[in-house]
């Protein structure tokens with residue numbers, strides 16, 4: 001691909017139409033990831049449910065829908081986005097440790113395929129809501145397999161100490177007590193051990209534990225309809241350092257673990273499908289010579305892309321200069337008023353000047369989705385690119401939109 005282009009679109013030209021910063025996502029790259037994953041799983045009965053939290057833009061979800069991908073949702077907002085993007089409710093799974101009564105009721109009315117339940121309390125809640133609606137809900141129990149995913153502590157979810165899922169012992173009781181929940185058809189297992197996982201071993205451990213439990217349940221006469229292996233497949237943020245697991249190796253591990261399983265395997269990839277397809281396009285506001293370092297002050301900040309501030313995450317930063325320039329180290333920062341607003345420290349980059357265009361790579365997952373209005377900065381525009389064309393899938397937020405739900409005190413109420 002020619003330098004400075006993404007999915008056939010010249011980012012310099014795009015930046016003349018759209019003010020920076022903005023997010024751009026390559027449809028072709030997303031399509032390719034979906035195709036690679038589907039090909040790796042081809043002889044298995046699977047359902048790929050995109051983890052909406054990674055990139056909830058309805059344009060992206062609509063692209064997923066067109067590729068036959070369903071959704072893994074964790075809130076009413078995500079449910080509504082998925083439906084708006086025309087993802088069939090029959091392809092939606094509802095995960096999350098704190099589903100509210102209202103969310104369960106709405107998801108049940110919408111006809112979502114399966115609830116991934118994370119506590120006995122939630123099981124009882126689902127029973128109550130389903131009973132009121134006069135329906136039988138389909139559900140899976142989220143197992144906490146007590147596996148160390150060997151990833152960043154803040155995105156590790158499968159250890160016994162984490163808030164997610166229940167132990168296999170507890171799950172065994174749920175199946176034993178099924179008669180107590182006549183409006184819940186518990187016929188699935190679920191696990192998700194963490195995110196940005198780069199080694200196969202933790203996945204294999206979790207899959208083996210689930211498989212042993214599935215076999216035990218089967219022997220006890222419980223027929224399972226689905227096993228949901230969650231998401232977590234890591235991607236390459238740092239070329240030469242991160243070595244992601246090949247989709248085929250991951251699929252083989254699933255195949256080995258669930259040999260003989262007659263139900264459906266569900267996957268909930270988020271990052272794997274979109275992270276590397278997205279970039280944050282930004283400009284250098286100024287080059288500031290500090291007392292000890294040289295700072296590149298960008299027009300993008302930690303509120304736009306939180307990952308470096310939150311997880312010390314590495315994102316490649318690529319200046320889009322056409323001519324070669326000498327390398328030099330920069331601290332790459334945003335305009336927000338805290339030191340954590342740093343994208344990179346001491347990063348070797350071709351010399352930059354005010355007005356230069358840069359891209360921050362690997363920004364398609366957990367980028368826009370985690371952004372905020374901190375420092376009263378508006379949410380950014382998002383653009384979908386596709387083989388030389390672009391479509392704006394989110395306009396940049398205006399000031400009026402940013403404060404639309406705020407008001408001066410109209411009346412004071414006694415409480």
Ligand code: LLP
Pocket residue numbers: 051054072095096155192194195196230231232233268269270271272307311365366370
């Ligand atoms: N399924 C469940 C139940 C999840 O909680 C998650 C992510 C996924 C699937 C998708 O995981 P993925 O395939 O994207 O790894 N904000 C963090 C990542 C948080 C992931 C939360 N759960 C980051 O920027 O690294």
